[in-house]
Amino acid sequence: MAVPATPDTVTGRVVSVNPKGVRLDGHADWLNFSRFAGDIVPPMRGQHVTVTVDRQGFVRAVEPADESSEVVPQTRRAFGATSVSQPDLRELRIIRQCVLKAAVDRAAGRPDVTTSDVIRVAEAFEAWVLRPYTGPELVDAF
Numbered sequence: 001m002a003v004p005a006t007p008d009t010v011t012g013r014v015v016s017v018n019p020k021g022v023r024l025d026g027h028a029d030w031l032n033f034s035r036f037a038g039d040i041v042p043p044m045r046g047q048h049v050t051v052t053v054d055r056q057g058f059v060r061a062v063e064p065a066d067e068s069s070e071v072v073p074q075t076r077r078a079f080g081a082t083s084v085s086q087p088d089l090r091e092l093r094i095i096r097q098c099v100l101k102a103a104v105d106r107a108a109g110r111p112d113v114t115t116s117d118v119i120r121v122a123e124a125f126e127a128w129v130l131r132p133y134t135g136p137e138l139v140d141a142f
Helices: 089-107 115-129
Strands: 008-018 021-024 048-053 059-064
Touching: 021 048, 021 059, 089 115
Parallel strands: none
Antiparallel strands: 008 021, 008 048, 048 059
């Protein structure tokens, strides 16, 4: 993406995300998070967001776009969700920290596991945690 002359906003659906930036549908380049914007919570894949970009081209803010048009990620559609209520930013940070720790614990002692593998497992755990409740799941688990 060309560096804008003044702060600008870009709205779109998130197709890729990592701890350093986000890539929106229709954009070939990644939008990197500014290290001076400490309050940024990376959005989830499939989420519609409005990204504020500074003069140097770094992301200063990420905010959900019109929630009525928000796309439900594919991992959630598999559970038959028609809509998903998003946790607030603090809850989302806590969930992401917990699932990342669980993914790291799962990979402990396995030298063949890469950071990308751990992130994929954490994303799968996050999707499971945030799936809509459809009724009792563990009726006769024990």
